Amino acid sequence: MPGGPRALHGGGLERSLADDRPRALIQMATGAGKTYAAVTSSYRLLAHAKAHRILFLVDRNNLGRQAGEEFATYVTAGDGRKFTELYNVEPLTAAGLRGSTHVVISTVQRLYAMLRGRPVPDPDVDDRAFDADTSGDGSGDWSGDGDDEPIDIAYSADIPPETFDLIIVDECHRSIYGRWRAVLEYFDAYLVGLTATPVKQTFGFFHQNLVSEYTYPQAVADGVNVDFDVYRIRTELTRHGATIEAGITVPRRDRRTRQQRYEELDDDFSWTPEQLGRSVVSPNQIELVLRTFKDRLFTEIFPGRTHVPKTLIFAKDDNHAEDIVMKVREVFGQGNEFATKITYSVRDTDSLLKAFRNSAELRIVVTVDMIATGTDVRPLECLLFLRNPRSAVLFEQMKGRGSRTIDGDDFQAVTPDSSVKNRFVLVDAVGVLESERAEAAPLAQHTEKQISLDKLLRKTGTLTIDADEVCTLASRLARLNQQITPDERAELEQLAGAPLTAVVSSLARCADTARRAGPGAQRALVEDAGGRAKKAT
Structure with a gap:
C-alpha cells in the first residue's frame, strides 16, 4: 500500500520518537491506509525499538474488530510471518490486560470504564453508549455522569500510567477527545494521532507536530484511492424548502420509540432546504x-x-x-x-x-x-x-x-x-x-463532456494547459492506469521514462503547488508537469 509505509518511513514519525517528542500527528487521506500505517509502525517499534505494549484507540467498537483483522493479516518484513504469529493482539475486555498482550484495541469509553472500575461490555457486542457519537445527539458521549463536562481520572492499580509505551489514536480529529483528554493524558506514553481531517484543536493537541501528510489528490494519483x-x-x-400552513395536522415521531403522534400546527411552519x-x-x-x-x-x-x-x-x-x-x-x-x-x-x-x-x-x-x-x-x-x-x-x-x-x-x-x-x-x-460546510472537490475538475482526454493531451503538448486541467488530466490518467494491460503500462513507462503512477503524482503535485503559488508562478509549474505527461503521450 503506497500511502501507509511512505507515510511512516518517508515521513517523520520515527524521527519524532527518536527526538523524544511526546506527540505526533499523521494526516492521511481517508482510505489511504491509516490502519495499515499504524500496524506497520507497531511492528517496527515492537521488533526494533523494544516497545512492550501499544494501545490502539478507535472511535467505534466495530472499527476495533476491523483493526484487529488488519493486524491479523499483516505480513511482517523479514521472515514473512503474520503480525499475530509474533505478537498478541487483543481487544480490551472485562478480564483486564494479560501480561503477554502486546497490542490492545479499545474505544476510549471502554478504557475509561475500566479505569473507573465499571463494567466493560463484551468486545463482540456493539453498544452505542461506548462508541464515539457522530450523529449529533450526544448519545455516544458516555461517562456515566449524565453530562458533557470533561471527565476526571484517578489512579488505577490495574492499569497504571506506565501500562503502554505508545498510544495510537485513530480518527483523532473527533471533538470527543476534548472531553476524554484526561484518559489520554493519564498514561505516560507517546501519543500518535491518525486522521484525514484534522481541525485546529487536533493540531493544538498534538503540539503542531505534523510528521506526515498524505492528501487525497496524492492518494488518487498513486492509485491508493479512486x-x-x-x-x-x-x-x-x-431548492426552496416549504411552508406548512397553520391548522394543518402533521406527524411528529419520537426518534427513540418510533411512536408517531399527530398534532395541529398553531402557526405556519416554514423550513429551509438546509433543514431537509x-x-x-x-x-x-x-x-x-x-x-x-x-x-x-x-x-x-x-x-x-x-x-x-x-x-x-x-x-x-x-x-x-x-x-x-x-x-x-x-x-x-x-x-x-x-x-x-x-x-x-x-x-x-x-x-x-x-x-x-x-x-x-x-x-x-x-x-x-x-x-x-x-x-x-x-x-x-x-x-x-x-x-x-x-x-x-x-x-x-x-x-x-x-x-x-x-x-x-x-x-x-x-x-x-x-x-x-x-x-x-x-x-x-x-x-x-x-452548504458552506461541505467541500467536495474531486481531483478531476472537468467531465468528459466538458473536455476530452485527447484535448487535454493536445493542450499538454502545446503547454497551454492550466492548473485545473492538469488536475483533470491526472485523474483521467489515474483511471486509465487501472484499465490498461501490463504490456501497455510498460510501453508508457518506457516512453515517459517513469511509471505512469509517477507521472500522475507529478501532475497532481504540480497542480496543487501552482494553485497555492498564484497565477504568476503557475506557468512554470504547469510546464514542468506537462513535460513529463508529454513524453508519455
Whole structure:
C-alpha cells in the first residue's frame, strides 16, 4: 500500500520518537491506509525499538474488530510471518490486560470504564453508549455522569500510567477527545494521532507536530484511492424548502420509540432546504429521490451498467433509515437480501457488513453513523446523501467511504457487470454540496463532456494547459492506469521514462503547488508537469 509505509518511513514519525517528542500527528487521506500505517509502525517499534505494549484507540467498537483483522493479516518484513504469529493482539475486555498482550484495541469509553472500575461490555457486542457519537445527539458521549463536562481520572492499580509505551489514536480529529483528554493524558506514553481531517484543536493537541501528510489528490494519483464524480438530484423541496400552513395536522415521531403522534400546527411552519434531511423528513421526497435515482442509474449515473452498484445511503436517524430501506425495497421491487440497514438497532451487524463487502446479492445499505466513518467496504461505488451532515469534517469522512480501491477479480465477483472500480459517485439529494460546510472537490475538475482526454493531451503538448486541467488530466490518467494491460503500462513507462503512477503524482503535485503559488508562478509549474505527461503521450 503506497500511502501507509511512505507515510511512516518517508515521513517523520520515527524521527519524532527518536527526538523524544511526546506527540505526533499523521494526516492521511481517508482510505489511504491509516490502519495499515499504524500496524506497520507497531511492528517496527515492537521488533526494533523494544516497545512492550501499544494501545490502539478507535472511535467505534466495530472499527476495533476491523483493526484487529488488519493486524491479523499483516505480513511482517523479514521472515514473512503474520503480525499475530509474533505478537498478541487483543481487544480490551472485562478480564483486564494479560501480561503477554502486546497490542490492545479499545474505544476510549471502554478504557475509561475500566479505569473507573465499571463494567466493560463484551468486545463482540456493539453498544452505542461506548462508541464515539457522530450523529449529533450526544448519545455516544458516555461517562456515566449524565453530562458533557470533561471527565476526571484517578489512579488505577490495574492499569497504571506506565501500562503502554505508545498510544495510537485513530480518527483523532473527533471533538470527543476534548472531553476524554484526561484518559489520554493519564498514561505516560507517546501519543500518535491518525486522521484525514484534522481541525485546529487536533493540531493544538498534538503540539503542531505534523510528521506526515498524505492528501487525497496524492492518494488518487498513486492509485491508493479512486476519484469521484458528483451527481445532483434536485427537487422543489431541495431548492426552496416549504411552508406548512397553520391548522394543518402533521406527524411528529419520537426518534427513540418510533411512536408517531399527530398534532395541529398553531402557526405556519416554514423550513429551509438546509433543514431537509436534518430536522425535517419528507416521505414523498424520499420516494421521489429514490425513483429518480433508479430511473437514471444506468443512463446517467453509471451509464451502460446493468447491476445496481454497491450503494450506501446516509440517513439522519434510525427511524429515517427504516423509512428509507422500506422505500428502497418498494421502488426496486426487491427484498431484504437486496437492501437493508446497518445501525445500532440491528443485530449481527458483522454478518451484514460481511455480506455488503462480499455478497453479490446485497446491493444497498442504509446507515446513520455506524458505518458512516472508518468502515471499509471496498466494492462501494455510490454514496447517496439523504442526510445533511452537520460539519465539514463529518462530510469528508462520509465521502471517504467510497474512495477505497479493490482488486479487479474481487470487485467483479460482487459486481458482475464491471471489471474495475476506477471511481465512485457522490449523489447529493439534500443540497449537501450547497452548504458552506461541505467541500467536495474531486481531483478531476472537468467531465468528459466538458473536455476530452485527447484535448487535454493536445493542450499538454502545446503547454497551454492550466492548473485545473492538469488536475483533470491526472485523474483521467489515474483511471486509465487501472484499465490498461501490463504490456501497455510498460510501453508508457518506457516512453515517459517513469511509471505512469509517477507521472500522475507529478501532475497532481504540480497542480496543487501552482494553485497555492498564484497565477504568476503557475506557468512554470504547469510546464514542468506537462513535460513529463508529454513524453508519455
